[in-house]
């Protein structure tokens with residue numbers, strides 16, 4: 001007999017207390033933080049769904065491995081462990097360790113890019129776009145048309161629009177294309193997966209035009225889960241074999257290991273081409289560290305080598321994807337508009353539809369982020385006009401294309417009862433949705449304002 005309840009496939013050996021707060025205390029803390037949850041101290045947060053990056057709980061095997069850390073400057077045993085693991089996973093001969101994903105991005109994209117160069121992606125993550133634009137290049141998002149449809153159950157809304165990719169390469173000329181980047185899963189596109197068929201087609205187009213194909217693979221294990229369960233030819237392969245097949249299509253891979261590496265810090269750049277690896281290694285040594293540690297200590301590399309194995313375990317991935325879906329499906333059944341199907345690492349709520357009376361320039365997503373904190377101490381992040389809204393040359397407000405709130409689930413950290421609590425908090429929020437009010441920005445920095453802006457409730 002198969003049971004329906006999805007249990008956490010681990011026992012808890014070490015615990016970290018979280019402190020309960022009253023609604024009055026939360027109102028005070030949020031006021032002190034200028035209504036920007038990024039400015040809240042973490043001990044004032046009950047359930048922290050700000051990000052799934054670097055927030056994983058490590059296993060006892062990982063903690064044990066850390067004691068084996070070899071901290072030699074060059075040629076450490078821990079580097080060999082790290083290299084063997086990443087080399088086996090990616091099949092790429094050149095591996096550059098970095099302290100996190102954006103360091104690998106900066107090295108590769110500053111080398112490939114430059115004025116007049118183009119990068120195409122299913123959707124560039126913010127730091128990816130920032131690194132590309134900083135190098136003088138242009139970053140263009142080419143998500144598949146189904147990505148805009150929040151309600152249908154189309155299985156691979158993270159795919160790239162391959163027709164648009166062909167047209168764009170024709171338009172800007174292949175020699176000006178620095179790289180094509182496939183982000184798996186597509187974080188900024190709702191955490192939706194990319195199919196192997198789409199990756200294969202993107203690879204073929206890149207090969208035809210002799211353009212480098214890069215995999216941004218920070219959630220590649222979660223993506224493999226969706227492929228195995230939604231793309232029939234893959235149901236007999238293991239999750240790791242599916243990921244290996246995806247890497248085999250690419251020329252390079254950048255990874256923020258802070259996600260599917262099940263660790264708190266780390267990244268890598270993996271390359272097939274020897275000359276490119278040599279050039280990137282020089283950049284690595286200038287800013288990150290020697291080629292056998294990058295920005296990492298030996299103990300970090302040990303924990304990563306174990307994490308990259310554990311993340312592909314079938315019981316773990318099943319629990320991971322099912323618990324994200326559990327949260328998303330329950331709040332959807334309650335009437336909360338979400339991006340559907342639910343993605344791998346996060347639930348994305350459509351705040352514009354939840355609060356239709358709050359116009360984009362009064363930030364419905366920010367209103368929801370604040371309401372979730374006030375109602376139950378839940379911290380989430382706005383992905384809408386606070387993050388991506390702009391002012392045009394005449395000073396007119398230009399709204400972001402969507403007003404979302406992301407609830408990202410740290411890996412192996414919260415239990416089902418924590419999620420049941422979050423679902424109850426949504427129950428409270430939906431009851432008072434008509435009273436929700438917008439926000440006004442009272443202070444903002446020139447770049448990446450969502451991190452530090454101050455707000456006032458209207």
Ligand code: F0G
Pocket residue numbers: 050051052053100101102103125127128183187216218256257258266267
């Ligand atoms: N690529 C993707 C798809 C990401 O989601 C991130 C980080 C990065 C690259 C950069 O990696 O943080 O290690 O430098 N995403 C985090 C998030 C911050 O909350 O989604 P990093």
